[in-house]
Amino acid sequence: MLSNTNDNINKTEFMNHYSADPNKFEAESAEDILSLSLKTFAPKIAFASSFGAEDVVVIDLIHNIHGEKTRVFTLDTGRLNPETYDVMDKIRDKYSISIETMFPDYMEVEKMVTERGVNLMYNSVEERKLCCEIRKVHPLRRMLKTLDAWITGLRRDQTFTRSNVKKVEVDVSNNNIIKINPIVDWTNDMVWDYIKKNDIPYNKLHDKGYPSIGCAPCTRAIKPGEDLRAGRWWWENDFHKECGLHWSK
Numbered sequence: 158m159l160s161n162t163n164d165n166i167n168k169t170e171f172m173n174h175y176s177a178d179p180n181k182f183e184a185e186s187a188e189d190i191l192s193l194s195l196k197t198f199a200p201k202i203a204f205a206s207s208f209g210a211e212d213v214v215v216i217d218l219i220h221n222i223h224g225e226k227t228r229v230f231t232l233d234t235g236r237l238n239p240e241t242y243d244v245m246d247k248i249r250d251k252y253s254i255s256i257e258t259m260f261p262d263y264m265e266v267e268k269m270v271t272e273r274g275v276n277l278m279y280n281s282v283e284e285r286k287l288c289c290e291i292r293k294v295h296p297l298r299r300m301l302k303t304l305d306a307w308i309t310g311l312r313r314d315q316t317f318t319r320s321n322v323k324k325v326e327v328d329v330s331n332n333n334i335i336k337i338n339p340i341v342d343w344t345n346d347m348v349w350d351y352i353k354k355n356d357i358p359y360n361k362l363h364d365k366g367y368p369s370i371g372c373a374p375c376t377r378a379i380k381p382g383e384d385l386r387a388g389r390w391w392w393e394n395d396f397h398k399e400c401g402l403h404w405s406k
Contacts, residue, residue: 182325187339203228204308211310230257234292236372247358259296306335
């Protein structure tokens with residue numbers, strides 16, 4: 158078990174574990190994976206949060222292990238819902254942590270909006286991906302350049318494009334940084350059970366039929382029976398429904 162692994166394991170040893178068997182971490186709990194990852198990579202490890210249901214769970218799990226040293230960062234695209242800012246403040250207050258906020262480069266945004274319009278995402282898949290690239294991917298990469306590992310709230314049953322995600326991966330699209338996905342095997346019910354049992358603040362859009370929440374122009378409530386991510390970029394087909402943060406172009 159990872160909980161019995163040497164507390165002083167370093168990055169090289171961690172990678173040796175992974176290289177010897179990429180599936181080594183699959184049977185381990187979220188708590189054990191997070192504990193080892195934090196011991197190995199802190200302070201150069203942080204959690205990327207958009208403050209959806211999965212993300213507030215992971216913040217609680219990390220805080221239980223790491224306390225005030227918990228590092229959380231978010232990508233403020235400039236087009237988030239008010240409810241997202243509300244839960245950010247509640248999480249900040251509950252855990253007494255700072256939230257490192259990454260904004261897009263204003264010159265890139267100004268050029269894009271001047272040339273293509275403020276709602277260019279509706280014009281084509283290519284223009285929507287450009288918007289995601291400038292508002293989300295570029296700020297993420299600026300942060301990742303300062304880290305040795307990053308943590309996500311990905312789950313396999315969110316969408317078919319995430320069905321093969323492992324608990325520990327090498328993120329080849331971001332300079333081979335280690336990517337930790339501790340709750341990738343959790344179900345939606347497990348996420349909500351944890352939130353309720355631990356009284357964790359969550360985004361109130363979830364109560365309005367939004368199981369997956371991104372930027373306001375690109376997210377809607379889903380209809381009964383629809384896929385959990387059907388409300389993201391709903392005007393596109395399923396093949397394109399990633400923004401580039403977790404799926405290479």
